[in-house]
Amino acid sequence: MTRAFLDDGAIATLETPVVVVDLDAVEARIDGMASSMLERGVALRPHAKTHKSIEVARRQLAAGAVGLTVATLGEAEVFAAAGIDDLFVAYPVIAAGAKGARLRDLSERCRLAVGADSVTGLEHIAAAVRGSAPPPEIVIEVDVGGHRTGVLPDAVGRLAERAGDLGLTVRGVFTHGGHSYAGRSQRVAAAQDEIQGLGAAAESLRSVGIEPAVISAGSTPTAELSAGGAVNEERPGTYVFDDRQQTFLSERPLDDVALLVASTVVSHGAANGFVVDAGAKVLAKDVAPYLAGHGSVVGCPEAVIERVNDHHGVVSLPDGVARPAIGDVVWIAPNHVCPVVNLVDELVVARAGRIVDRWPVDARGRNT
Amino acid sequence: MTRAFLDDGAIATLETPVVVVDLDAVEARIDGMASSMLERGVALRPHAKTHKSIEVARRQLAAGAVGLTVATLGEAEVFAAAGIDDLFVAYPVIAAGAKGARLRDLSERCRLAVGADSVTGLEHIAAAVRGSAPPPEIVIEVDVGGHRTGVLPDAVGRLAERAGDLGLTVRGVFTHGGHSYAGRSQRVAAAQDEIQGLGAAAESLRSVGIEPAVISAGSTPTAELSAGGAVNEERPGTYVFDDRQQTFLSERPLDDVALLVASTVVSHGAANGFVVDAGAKVLAKDVAPYLAGHGSVVGCPEAVIERVNDHHGVVSLPDGVARPAIGDVVWIAPNHVCPVVNLVDELVVARAGRIVDRWPVDARGRNT
Numbered sequence: 001m002t003r004a005f006l007d008d009g010a011i012a013t014l015e016t017p018v019v020v021v022d023l024d025a026v027e028a029r030i031d032g033m034a035s036s037m038l039e040r041g042v043a044l045r046p047h048a049k050t051h052k053s054i055e056v057a058r059r060q061l062a063a064g065a066v067g068l069t070v071a072t073l074g075e076a077e078v079f080a081a082a083g084i085d086d087l088f089v090a091y092p093v094i095a096a097g098a099k100g101a102r103l104r105d106l107s108e109r110c111r112l113a114v115g116a117d118s119v120t121g122l123e124h125i126a127a128a129v130r131g132s133a134p135p136p137e138i139v140i141e142v143d144v145g146g147h148r149t150g151v152l153p154d155a156v157g158r159l160a161e162r163a164g165d166l167g168l169t170v171r172g173v174f175t176h177g178g179h180s181y182a183g184r185s186q187r188v189a190a191a192q193d194e195i196q197g198l199g200a201a202a203e204s205l206r207s208v209g210i211e212p213a214v215i216s217a218g219s220t221p222t223a224e225l226s227a228g229g230a231v232n233e234e235r236p237g238t239y240v241f242d243d244r245q246q247t248f249l250s251e252r253p254l255d256d257v258a259l260l261v262a263s264t265v266v267s268h269g270a271a272n273g274f275v276v277d278a279g280a281k282v283l284a285k286d287v288a289p290y291l292a293g294h295g296s297v298v299g300c301p302e303a304v305i306e307r308v309n310d311h312h313g314v315v316s317l318p319d320g321v322a323r324p325a326i327g328d329v330v331w332i333a334p335n336h337v338c339p340v341v342n343l344v345d346e347l348v349v350a351r352a353g354r355i356v357d358r359w360p361v362d363a364r365g366r367n368t
Numbered sequence: 369m370t371r372a373f374l375d376d377g378a379i380a381t382l383e384t385p386v387v388v389v390d391l392d393a394v395e396a397r398i399d400g401m402a403s404s405m406l407e408r409g410v411a412l413r414p415h416a417k418t419h420k421s422i423e424v425a426r427r428q429l430a431a432g433a434v435g436l437t438v439a440t441l442g443e444a445e446v447f448a449a450a451g452i453d454d455l456f457v458a459y460p461v462i463a464a465g466a467k468g469a470r471l472r473d474l475s476e477r478c479r480l481a482v483g484a485d486s487v488t489g490l491e492h493i494a495a496a497v498r499g500s501a502p503p504p505e506i507v508i509e510v511d512v513g514g515h516r517t518g519v520l521p522d523a524v525g526r527l528a529e530r531a532g533d534l535g536l537t538v539r540g541v542f543t544h545g546g547h548s549y550a551g552r553s554q555r556v557a558a559a560q561d562e563i564q565g566l567g568a569a570a571e572s573l574r575s576v577g578i579e580p581a582v583i584s585a586g587s588t589p590t591a592e593l594s595a596g597g598a599v600n601e602e603r604p605g606t607y608v609f610d611d612r613q614q615t616f617l618s619e620r621p622l623d624d625v626a627l628l629v630a631s632t633v634v635s636h637g638a639a640n641g642f643v644v645d646a647g648a649k650v651l652a653k654d655v656a657p658y659l660a661g662h663g664s665v666v667g668c669p670e671a672v673i674e675r676v677n678d679h680h681g682v683v684s685l686p687d688g689v690a691r692p693a694i695g696d697v698v699w700i701a702p703n704h705v706c707p708v709v710n711l712v713d714e715l716v717v718a719r720a721g722r723i724v725d726r727w728p729v730d731a732r733g734r735n736t
Contacts, residue, residue: 015466015736071679092634094695098383117635120694148680149635149643266460267485267517275517281735285653310706311439312516326488327462338678345733365713367649368383
């Protein structure tokens with residue numbers, strides 16, 4: 001990867017570390033996924049936890065997304081307040097106490113669905129929204145191999161019956177093939193798990209007399225592999241900006257990424273290499289077993305970001321590779337983009353080398 | 369560790385995940401470090417990047433701190449605006465472009481010192497503050513073994529001469545014995561490195577006719593080990609709240625920590641164990657080679673937080689250990705507290721089991 005997102009004049013105006021998105025690339029990514037899902041006849045409901053941005057959400061909807069996926073009630077509140085009226089909280093929400101009141105309020109303001117994987121979860125939801133019109137629909141979470149949240153496929157029918165007893169409507173089933181992140185080969189296997197697990201979960205629903213309206217898979221690595229057939233909705237999030245681990249998993253060039261962190265070389269330190277002002281407070285600390293270091297330095301594939309502290313990225317170089325000068329701006333593709341966006345208040349928007357906009361990260365920190 | 373910070377009635381009002389500090393514990397920690405440094409005749413200049421809170425800073429100053437340490441101009445601006453008038457940016461600031469103007473503005477509003485470890489850094493500072501009265505003082509960063517930023521001790525005099533040529537005043541030298549975090553034995557060795565390296569750096573300064581006013585070490589693990597003798601200032605940050613890795617390194621009980629993350633059990637998943645709503649977006653992803661998992665579950669030392677995704681903490685339990693019920697609130701001591709505080713907008717303040725205050729994280733995200 002060789003390109004920076006800004007020309008030298010614009011770079012000189014940056015206060016680093018700063019997160020920059022390339023608008024042409026973002027638009028291409030939004031349109032590309034929308035077209036891909038349209039071709040497959042599958043609904044696209046992008047996960048907004050990646051961008052947390054009203055502006056980006058509107059662009060996704062304009063490109064054909066049926067609604068948004070969010071992780072928390074707080075994110076849902078931000079998007080609902082912006083007039084986005086079809087939201088799915090893809091999380092086993094425990095709507096106790098104040099969260100119960102917030103759930104009820106949300107369900108009166110938009111078309112809402114929420115995840116559940118336990119009787120306790122269903123009971124809290126039912127208690128929270130009793131008497132509200134209309135209540136949120138329930139989407140039951142299925143564990144297809146990620147072993148995080150969700151019930152096993154054949155337990156879905158039983159849980160759906162319980163939802164019905166509590167006066168709730170079940171929209172369908174969802175899963176997240178998160179084990180797709182383990183490596184390239186696991187990506188294909190995880191997509192197969194999504195197809196098979198969701199298929200079995202849908203059968204379990206039918207066995208208790210419920211025809212699922214939505215059979216939903218989610219994860220950027222699997223989205224285009226599991227879409228179609230029984231799976232009629234996909235919820236990728238990371239695709240909108242892309243990141244280093246996504247490009248690795250899907251064997252694409254790093255040039256695909258639409259978001260980079262611009263950072264300044266602040267020191268040559270006492271060791272070989274150099275130190276940048278992008279540390280864990282902007283790059284986060286996500287590492288993948290198949291990638292060296294804490295991000296990729298654009299134009300310098302030999303560089304390894306060996307460690308990040310709060311405000312320091314310590315970069316090593318092989319002998320013979322010239323290090324950038326102190327004061328130079330270097331561009332870094334983060335390993336995992338979601339936590340990066342959650343660390344900043346705004347995204348600088350570039351197009352053709354110039355700064356054309358700044359987008360607030362509207363739902364930053366809305367993690368409850 | 370067995371205690372939660374709140375009684376059941378107060379817990380029921382929380383919206384998790386949420387960061388809670390125990391006021392008695394925070395006060396004890398602030399007073400303890402202040403007393404310890406007073407006994408040693410060493411100035412305490414706490415690093416505010418841990419708490420980013422005006423309220424906490426005021427308490428540290430009231431207990432005897434001589435001023436604050438910060439990592440960024442953005443943090444300095446927040447505290448200067450609150451009337452805290454003695455600030456040290458312990459970082460090799462590159463004051464180019466807009467940062468130059470901000471540095472100049474800051475230097476006119478408070479007694480300011482900034483770090484430098486390169487001629488380029490000094491040149492930017494000199495250019496930025498030329499003609500301002502008074503300009504910031506320079507503290508030269510020394511690498512005593514952490515191999516991050518800083519020059520070697522015997523190079524300090526030469527750099528100080530260059531500062532003088534540029535019209536800047538050198539206050540002294542500073543280091544961060546960050547290699548103290550590598551393990552218990554390294555902690556003592558790192559403190560020795562601080563003492564020896566700073567001593568040599570001070571000699572290097574004297575060799576060019578500069579008597580250092582400040583010889584400053586920083587890191588919570590080493591603060592009480594390197595203070596005294598040549599070292600006349602300490603800049604610990606994490607001590608104010610403490611965390612899991614600090615208690616391990618200094619062989620203290622986890623009960624010492626003054627900050628916990630309250631989180632809700634949201635799922636029993638399909639695997640053994642349970643899942644909480646505290647994921648990487650509140651616990652961050654700091655791991656230490658000497659600690660299992662992403663934090664410690666209070667009252668359940670057998671539990672291991674095996675992995676954290678953005679909004680999920682996946683906890684394993686050994687056979688025979690009962691898991692908490694879905695909906696239960698569990699308390700987690702984070703591995704590293706600094707990134708945790710930077711992820712939230714406020715800290716809930718507890719005393720004797722009740723919520724007594726909420727402190728804004730005033731400088732959250734002020735990382736440029």
